Amino acid sequence: MSQAFYLPTRVFGxxxxxxxxxxxxxxxxxxxxxxxxxxxxxxxxxxxDLASALETQGIDYELFDQVPPNPGITEVRxxxxxxxxxxxxxxxxxGGGSPLDAAKAIAVLAxxxxxxxxxxxxxxxxxxxxxxxxxxxxxxGSEVTPYAILTNDRIQSKSNLGHETLFPRAAFLDARYTYGxxxxxxxxTALDQLSHLVEGYxxxxxxxxxxxxxxxxxxxxxxxxxxxxxxxxxxxxxxRETLLLxxxxxxxxxxxxxxxxxxxxxxxLTYFKDIDHGRANALLLPESLVFLQPAHGDKVRDxxxxxxxxxxxxxxxxxxxxxxxKETLTEAEMRQFAAIxxxxxxxANTPRYPPRPTWWNSTEGASLPRDAPPRSDGARMSxxxxxxxxxxxxxxxx
Ligand SMILES: [Zn+2]
Numbered sequence: 001m002s003q004a005f006y007l008p009t010r011v012f013g014x015x016x017x018x019x020x021x022x023x024x025x026x027x028x029x030x031x032x033x034x035x036x037x038x039x040x041x042x043x044x045x046x047x048x049d050l051a052s053a054l055e056t057q058g059i060d061y062e063l064f065d066q067v068p069p070n071p072g073i074t075e076v077r078x079x080x081x082x083x084x085x086x087x088x089x090x091x092x093x094x095g096g097g098s099p100l101d102a103a104k105a106i107a108v109l110a111x112x113x114x115x116x117x118x119x120x121x122x123x124x125x126x127x128x129x130x131x132x133x134x135x136x137x138x139x140x141g142s143e144v145t146p147y148a149i150l151t152n153d154r155i156q157s158k159s160n161l162g163h164e165t166l167f168p169r170a171a172f173l174d175a176r177y178t179y180g181x182x183x184x185x186x187x188x189t190a191l192d193q194l195s196h197l198v199e200g201y202x203x204x205x206x207x208x209x210x211x212x213x214x215x216x217x218x219x220x221x222x223x224x225x226x227x228x229x230x231x232x233x234x235x236x237x238x239x240r241e242t243l244l245l246x247x248x249x250x251x252x253x254x255x256x257x258x259x260x261x262x263x264x265x266x267x268x269l270t271y272f273k274d275i276d277h278g279r280a281n282a283l284l285l286p287e288s289l290v291f292l293q294p295a296h297g298d299k300v301r302d303x304x305x306x307x308x309x310x311x312x313x314x315x316x317x318x319x320x321x322x323x324x325x326k327e328t329l330t331e332a333e334m335r336q337f338a339a340i341x342x343x344x345x346x347x348a349n350t351p352r353y354p355p356r357p358t359w360w361n362s363t364e365g366a367s368l369p370r371d372a373p374p375r376s377d378g379a380r381m382s383x384x385x386x387x388x389x390x391x392x393x394x395x396x397x398x
Contacts, residue, residue, distance in 0.1 A: 003208055004207065004256075005207065005209045005210075005256065007252060008167050009144045009168050009170065010024070010169065010171070011143075011144065011170070011171045011173065011248065012024070012171070012172050013174075013245075014174065015174060015176055016049075017172050017173065017174050018046075018049045018134070018172050018174065019049065019053055021172070022053035022054075022056050022057055025090075025132070026059070028089060028090040028132070028169065029089020029090050029130075030058070030059055030060065031059065031089050032060070032088055032089065032091065032092050032132075033061070033062050033079070033083045033090075033091045033092070034047070034050065034062070034065075035064050035065075035079055035091055035092065035093045035099050036064070036067060036094040036095050037065065037067050037068070037069075037096075037098060038068075040094060040095040040096065040099065040136045041094040041095065041136075043180060044136045044177040044178070045177060046094045046136055046174070046177045047094060050092060050134065061088075061092075062083075062088060064078075064079040064082050066078070067079070067095065067099045068098070069098050070151045070158070070277070071098050071099075071105075071150060071151065073105075073116050073150060073152065075102065076109060077109060079102065079106045080105075080106045080110045083106055083107075083109075083129065084110055088129065089129065090129050090130040090131070090132065091104075091106055091107045091110070092131075092134065093133050093134065094134045095137070096135070096137035096140055096189065097137070097192075097277065100143060100168075101140075101142055101148040101149050102150075103131055104142075104147075104148035104161065104166045104168075105119070107128035107131050108148075108161070108166070111124070111126040111127065111128060111129060112124045112125055116152075116154065117154075120160075120161050122161070122162070123163060123165070124163070124165070127165055128166060130169045132171075132172070133168040133170070133172075134171070134174075135171070135173065135177070135244070135248075136178060136181075137185060137189045137247075138175075138178050138243035138244040138246075139188070139189025139190060139247050139278055140192065140251070141196055141247055141248060141251020141253075143173070143248060143251060144167070144168070144171055144251040144252050144255060145167070145251050145255045146162055146163055146165070146166040146167045147161065147166070147254075147255075148160075148161040148166060149161075155340070155343070156340060157267045157268060157271050157340050157341070157344065158267040160345070160346075167255075171248070173245075173248060175237065175240040175244045176237075176240075178243070183232070183234075186228065187228060187278075187322050188276045188277070188282075189243075190224065190225060190228060190243055190247075190322075191279060191281065191319070191322060191323075192277055192281060192282075193246055193250040193278075194221060194225065194319075195259075195262055195266075195278070195285055196250035196253060196254045196259065197214045197217045197221065197246075197249075197250045197253060198218070198262075198303055199254070199259045199260045199262055200214045200250065200253035200254050200258075200259070201214040201215065201253075201299060201303055202292065202296060202300075202303075203258055203260050203351070204349045205257045205258050205349055207257070209256065210252075210253050210256040210257050213252055213253050214250075214257075215302060215303075215306045216249065217246045217250050218303060219306050219307075219308075220242055220245065220249070221242075221243075221246040221250075222306065222309070223308075224239055224246065225318060229318060257349070259346050259349070260288075260349050261288065261341070261346070262284045262285055264341040264344035264346045264350075265280075266281040266283075267341070267344070268336075268337030268340055268341055269283065269327075269337065272333065272336075273327060273329070279323065282322070282323055283323065285319060286312065286315055286319050289303070289315060296351055299351075
């Protein structure tokens with residue numbers, strides 16, 4: 001197991017951290033492109049705080065506030081054209097995962113001429129512009145990762161643009177920007193970070209450092225999720241602070257581990273069914289643990305212990321209570337999403353199942369969809385595909 005750990009993002013945290021550390025922006029240049037969604041920068045106050053921080057440092061900026069949820073290549077090209085035309089020195093992303101990830105792709109396209117396929121094949125000929133991330137949700141962790149996840153129509157899913165030159169130079173964590181989030185956003189983003197911590201702990205690429213971080217993140221997140229499930233009111237400032245901290249911790253984890261089958265499958269639910277990213281993962285997460293438990297019982301036990309849970313039923317109950325009523329999915333859709341997900345790079349990062357899982361010949365196995373392949377499908381398919389089908393088939397969406 002690799003013991004490498006590299007995370008070059010400078011993290012500033014606490015109330016008013018943009019104001020306190022405004023001088024940092026001077027190290028990046030004299031003109032910025034501020035990238036955000038249609039509302040988040042204004043509604044949270046982060047946009048105004050950034051504007052005054054830049055002004056105090058004599059830094060000019062252009063605003064691109066047209067990043068949609070789940071942005072695609074077209075939108076980032078549009079913003080990159082603005083970055084070039086205005087000759088900016090750096091890019092600041094404000095928002096949830098969509099604007100932060102868009103900011104990274106924009107930073108690449110501002111300095112590199114790349115077609116839609118080459119964009120996802122780093123390294124790049126020229127260094128991307130420096131990136132600064134200001135999260136206004138607590139879930140993506142993008143502020144400390146070198147990943148930009150973009151909707152990619154060519155593969156009918158999302159593609160991961162990842163390279164070490166995409167680490168933000170700085171992340172500003174001010175939990176006040178998350179105070180006004182609607183409940184469904186708070187819940188979905190909290191479930192996304194749960195997924196990052198659980199998948200990161202189980203991932204093939206896990207390291208001793210990422211595992212420690214994942215368990216610590218789960219210890220913080222467990223009580224926070226229970227509080228969210230019990231209390232329908234707006235979370236307290238202290239709870240918001242906890243959620244933002246554990247979200248960034250989860251980002252540090254997936255920086256080193258990547259994600260696994262749950263995210264690969266979740267992208268299909270988002271692309272085809274417009275299910276929010278965190279929610280899509282959470283629909284798949286409990287069953288993925290049930291599936292992995294026979295082969296990776298010790299690790300699943302560690303996850304449950306860190307969350308202070310007795311068993312997987314406790315895990316499922318908590319996730320289900322946060323999800324509420326679930327979506328419907330036909331068997332044909334399930335087959336289609338599984339076939340796409342199986343091609344994703346993060347499938348190989350999913351821990352392997354034993355060659356002959358204990359449920360293979362059991363009556364439980366009979367509940368698998370009929371298209372579960374025979375073992376002669378080739379090693380990779382025979383190991384992974386039943387898992388994909390099983391994860392999807394048991395989200396109770398049929
Ligand atoms: Zn995620």
